[in-house]
Amino acid sequence: MSATVESSRKLSTTERRPSMAERRPSMPAGRRPSVIPHLAGIEEPALPTTPDQCDVLICGTGLVESVLAAALSWQGSNVLHVDSNPYYGDTSSTLTIEQIKAWCHNVNINTAGFRGYSKALLYIPRPDQLNSRDYSIDLTPRVMFARSDLLSLLLKSRVYRYLEFQSLSSFHTFENDSFGKMSSSKEEIFTDQSLSLETKRHLMKFMKLVLESDSPKSVKELEAYKTTPFTEFIEAKYKLTPAQVNELCFTLGLSPIPNILTPEGLSRIRRYLTSFSVYGTFPVLYSKFGGPGEISQGFCRSAAVAGATYKLDSQLQSYDSKKKIATFTDGSTVKVTERLVCSPSQAPANAENVPDKQYEITRLITIVSKSCKEWFSEGESAAVVVFPPNSLPSANAFPVQVIIMGSGSGCCPNGQCIWYLSTVEKGDKARHDLETALLKLEESILRESEDGGFDVDLTDDDVVVRPDGNVSVINSVKLGKSFKEFVPKEKLTFLFKLMFTQFTSVEPFGVVNENIFKNALNQGSENSVDHEVLYSNMPSAEVSYDGIVTEAKLLYTSIVGSDDDFFDVDFEDDDEDPLAGTQNDSAIVDEDDEEFKDEMDFEL
């Protein structure tokens, strides 16, 4: 025993952990030796400065960069991962109130170089009443589909074990001045009294098409609709009402723009349907205590376990591409043997090669003094609300997407709730749309909470007993019918309000299309301070995590040469958590198909 401790200590004081590639061949074929986890760096004396040399230097601890850092570290690269901020997460960080204040200050002071954000307006009416640390505020809130590449990676990398996930099943659409809850599962479609039999048949037919959209027959059939706008396609072919089209495209599909094409629309709805009932009767999950910020920290920890070195509060000043030496603003330098990857938000002050940032995302984050439980499903603490295009008095051209996080998400105290509104509309119009949507949210929650929300004349036809024994209201249009005349007795108390604009070079669609990330991988002019710096992107407008792994893999490929060994790690771990089996999707489609038939028979 003591011998192994000795050897592990010796290893860590003299050199870094050998790479996976180096370690593997030395393994005896039979029984594995008693492997002592390399508790990376623990026994090393504290370093006064950053290491002299690394294979890959990554500036910025955002989610994409953190996934990349972990992937490279497990592959065997010696990674130095720094961040100019005093906290982890960079553009995807989860911050306390005090950190948000400092962040706003940084956004608003005029600094040279790339600026990923602009015009941060912060309003805190009674600062003394907010305990900064009670809040976890996401700069880029996201939800995770139950069947997605990031979720698979969380399992494969074991990073999920650092985190806690909760379910989200309430997807609301704002229509005709009220919130409707989408009939999103087969069961709901069949029990929804507000749908005609014919509509039900069309909806079922459409859902069948979505689930089969990658079968050879469907691919051929859909070829003709490749450039047809998705809304046009479903309206014409399935005779659905505009309200239903909105729900499918913007609420279930979470499309951030009005005019997506048919293939993209189908993949977005397929994403929702195939995610449903993977873990239960909900399509998405979110990580407790903060979204991308928390998951970034998980991947950073994974990278550290694999030997990466972490240093916060370190801003890149310049990179000499000939000598391959990076210099930080504190004067320290590091030799980079392979590549320097940098988030645009951490670029040197006089950088010249940061990718163009032609797209805008405007965000409005508020904390309200209401639990907002009326919007959540039983036992849950979060919801999604979507305002489709043209549903607001401001005649919004783009949807307004809202993620609601209640106190059960661990992000705010009891009796409070965080609302994250966002749109890809630009400039002042974006801010006006968000303010208008905020007003509607306020009216709605006051209306619903004031009289319990359920005092309208509900008949037995309006409620349904779910399989789990809970009763839920299915005719939510009725709940909102007196909404227009409703004058709230009280005003909602806003404890916190933050509005800002974020820029990105990632187009606001094409979540599964890797080409949208490729244009960013440029080299730049030779005499610049960031020549040959490999830039990642500012976060996309996508409200799910889709695109994160794709981008990380692209960066990985441009460093390593291919993504064949991206997280190709055998964790010689205990037996408690066998790696999740992977099967292709066709099995599920078949099964659903069977259910379809059964239910159709039953219904007809």
Next chain:
Amino acid sequence: MSKQTSVKLVLLGEAAVGKSSLVLRFVSNDFQENKEPTIGAAFLTQRCTIGTKTIKFEIWDTAGQERFANLAPLYYRNAQAALVVYDITKPASFIKARHWVKELHEQASKNIVIALVGNKYDLLVDPETGDEIEGRRSVSVEEGQALADEEGLLFFETSAKSALNVNEVFTAIGKQIPEEAAKPADQPSSSGRIDLNAPTDETGAIGNCAC
């Protein structure tokens, strides 16, 4: 069967005080039911039976992220126990321990159980006689005990090398953990936590999204 609870325990302390050695001594010693710890473990686990209850420690090491004092909030999150380790031959590490205790009070949950551990007792001992050799110690027992009393910590002097007091530290922590604070192991808690490794659909497929 005895009741099993799961406790997240975090390690803190200056580099080279023997944090990992302590844990390796605890985890790899004579607990037959657990296999050898392995590379890539998210954290090390060890079961510890105290009376009728069994505690499963999930032990998180700093993975070197303490080097520049850059431990993430994730590290402290929901930790129910902490080991703050110093080297009894290095006064600077004891000063650092005070810093970590303060950090824990700020970052961690209020009822966290903290054990202050002065490690490397073996360096003080004459291997022949087993007696402590005068002049080798830099932090006195009294100093350690005073800090522990002041802050309400458990206090032990240990040697990872000779296994002195190692199991005792963990057992004492286990005894101190309030029943209600520890969550039942391997069970979804009432707060709606989803086990990502337990899909409910029959196919069990969590493959890549092919859409």
